[in-house]
Amino acid sequence: MSRLLNIKISDEYSGRIDKVLSDIYPEFTRSFIQKQIEDNNLKANGKTVPAKYKVKLNDIIELSIPAPRQIETLAQDIDIDIVYEDSDIVIVNKPQGMVVHPSAGHDDGTMVNALLYHCKGNLSGINGEIRPGIVHRIDKDTSGLLMVAKNDSSHFYLSNLLKDHNITRKYHAIVYGVIKEDEGIIEKPIQRCQQDRKKMGISQNGKFAKTKYKVLERFKDTTYVELSLFTGRTHQIRVHMTSIGHPLVGDPVYGRKKHLFGLNKQTLHAKILGFTHPSSLNEMYFESEIPIYFKDIIDKCKKI
Secondary structure: OOEEEEEEOOOOOOEEHHHHHHHHOOOOOHHHHHHHHHOOOEEEOOEEOOOOOEEOOOOEEEEEEOOOOOOOOOOOOOOOEEEEEOOOEEEEEEOOOOOOOOEOOEOOOOHHHHHHHHOOOOOOOOOOOOOOOEOOOOOOOOEEEEEEEOOHHHHHHHHHHHHOOOOEEEEEEEEEOOOOOOEEEEEOOEEEOOOOOOOEEEOOOOEOOEEEEEEEEEOOOEEEEEEEEOOOOOOHHHHHHHHOOOOEOOOOOOOOOOOHHHOOOOOEEEEEEEEEOOOOOOEEEEEOOOOHHHHHHHHHHHHO
16 A cells, blocks of 8 residues: 655755655655655645655655565575564664675675565565565665564664664774773764765765764774664765774775775674664664674784
């Protein structure tokens, strides 16, 4: 069945309607919104508008989400670490090196391929055939906890928790340099780099981003930290820590050209995930063990 969303524009939002709606609903990409506009599934104040339409205060937006098409991505019998599962959600512990969903150069072998097999296709469909069930992503070379929705109502609920910053997400990382302060907060806006669309960077024109860091252990030339996300921008932790002079050890994009121990993957693990369950409304809390690759790097840092 299709789903109708009604949005009243507050003074918090301004600009093109496709960008505004993708900000309000992070689960929808701008290309998805633009496709709905092309298909006449979006109206502003009862009238169809182009993607470049600039919203105004108190505009009433109606967005009709079409019923999901049958998922065509291949289900594959890939061993994955399921931490928790019920009729609404799946919590999975993703290994470093595994891509979350199919993309250019990664047609199969992804977490989505594995989940389709494990869940027998019972995943939310609002993200289409490529990203079924995926509420939020973590990078290929980041390990740790990932939250997955098995139906559309759970997906919308969890996406709104994310949008309202009501999900606890804590990461562990090893960064270069010895951080003097025991903890601190980074508030710097982030946007995609114009020169390299694969990279993000600090820009006053970017989206608000906030990260808290806490020192867990100091070594000779590196620091083991816990990072709490208040927002969820692409590459947020990697960009923020680089911006204060402490890039992640092994980060091939934002780190040093040559890394300790010959690493070419960032040492970043999504360790803690907490949220309110979409059906029971119980408080859920999950914590994963630091993986072996991460422990090995800590041991090596201690020996320097």
